[in-house]
Amino acid sequence: MANIGTVLKEEIARVARKQQRAELAQLKKSVAQYRSQIAQLKRRMEALERQVRKQARSAGRAAPAAQAEEDKPALRFSAKGLAAQRQRLGLSAAAVAKILGVSALSVYKWESGKTRPRPRQLEAIASLRKMGKRDAMARLAA
DSSP states (O other): OHHHHHHHHHHHHHHHHHHHHHHHHHHHHHHHHHHHHHHHHHHHHHHHHHHHHHHHHHHHHHHHHHHHHHHSOOOOOOHHHHHHHHHHHTOOHHHHHHHHTSOHHHHHHHHHTSSOOOHHHHHHHHHHHHOOHHHHHHHHHO
């Protein structure tokens, strides 16, 4: 009878080990998945932190410009409006460029709508709107 008891004990231990191995295999698989997910999330978090730092640096540079823009009234720009002003004054693109202190190519690109003028140049264009033909000719001569 002791022999049957030992055999039974050994069989129970074997079945228990087999059961444990099956459960451990599942646990190992899920742990491996969790570790890869954690590593992926860490990489994503680092990338997002880099983006935040980069945006904070660029926002720090843009902040003084934004404050300066808040003090001044908002200036609107339209390509057709600039072309109309130039024609109203009877000037060429090169002449307008000389008055504004930019290149003729810049004026051409603004009028064609390919680019937009910078805020400093918008102010010069706004002053162009207030200018008459005589004032424009005087500025060109000067």
